Amino acid sequence: MNATGTGAESTEFAYGAGHVDPIAAINPGLVYELNKTDHISFLCGMNYTSKTLKLISGDAVICSGKTLQRNLNYPSMSAKLSESNSSFTVTFKRTVTNLGTANSTYKSKIVLNHGSKLNVKVSPSVLSMKSLKEKQSFTVTVSGSNIDPKLPSSANLIWSDGTHNVRSPIVVYIDGY
Amino acid sequence: MQPDISAPGVEILAAYSPLSLPSEDRRDKRRVKYSVLSGTSMACPHVTGVAAYIKTFHPDWSPSVIQSAIMTTGKQKSNFYFLASQVTCVDNSVLILSLNESLQLGR
Numbered sequence: 092m093n094a095t096g097t098g099a100e101s102t103e104f105a106y107g108a109g110h111v112d113p114i115a116a117i118n119p120g121l122v123y124e125l126n127k128t129d130h131i132s133f134l135c136g137m138n139y140t141s142k143t144l145k146l147i148s149g150d151a152v153i154c155s156g157k158t159l160q161r162n163l164n165y166p167s168m169s170a171k172l173s174e175s176n177s178s179f180t181v182t183f184k185r186t187v188t189n190l191g192t193a194n195s196t197y198k199s200k201i202v203l204n205h206g207s208k209l210n211v212k213v214s215p216s217v218l219s220m221k222s223l224k225e226k227q228s229f230t231v232t233v234s235g236s237n238i239d240p241k242l243p244s245s246a247n248l249i250w251s252d253g254t255h256n257v258r259s260p261i262v263v264y265i266d267g268y
Numbered sequence: 269m270q271p272d273i274s275a276p277g278v279e280i281l282a283a284y285s286p287l288s289l290p291s292e293d294r295r296d297k298r299r300v301k302y303s304v305l306s307g308t309s310m311a312c313p314h315v316t317g318v319a320a321y322i323k324t325f326h327p328d329w330s331p332s333v334i335q336s337a338i339m340t341t342g343k344q345k346s347n348f349y350f351l352a353s354q355v356t357c358v359d360n361s362v363l364i365l366s367l368n369e370s371l372q373l374g375r
Contacts, residue, residue, distance in 0.1 A: 103271035109342030111275045113318045116337045117325050123340070125332035166339040167271045190333070257340045260271045 102243050103260045108167055120191035120255025123166040132158040168231060168248075169262040178236035181263065186228040187250065189220040196220070197250040197257070199229075204245045210234045211246050211261060218250065233263055240265040272335075273342050275318070277311030279304050
């Protein structure tokens, strides 16, 4: 896929998770929810000071430990790698909330994008939701070696209960690509 | 924060200020209330509209839930051509959504 403006190969950093689909968005099945604490932990991980955190949140915040930016409970996953000529493993932690139907089982599927050499594992690979608003956590481990330094490598994680397909792009790229 | 989402942003019929010139030419005497524009600023309101549409069905959903619903249901297209480089609407749409987030943090 090419971008019209530049003619260059287009990536997730251009088109994102895809084109908006309002009808599908009404009934997403699972969602990645974020609350105020999640945002504050994220900003703490970005070395925001107590002063700037107070300006943003309105609260006096003391950061407890450092949360990795990639573990923000966001519906897409991306990680910047420092070197291309070595093997790597990155882990993403996520929590989904069931807004579809009670008693549903979601199976994970990984779809690699064209040319991607990533190895992606999801644990657990099946989520059984008993009730609405139930939350369950999982980790996504992405590994590989010698990836293209000029273009991001990507895959998709799709959670499916047969009715809902909850898709998240996963992107890893070399610093300064 | 990327990747997030794409929305239509090329050759969009948009409101336009009659105080502004409709073209680059300083001799252009026309004044218009509407024009056809492109860019992330055109894609952004589409995403806002989708967010508002979802909110009408689910008034209790927080901004982050709505953003997740929009992103995880986004359709992959083999041809983004007609969307052109506005695919970077990404950054504008996220601006809108994160503005919501900061106004309604944790709600």
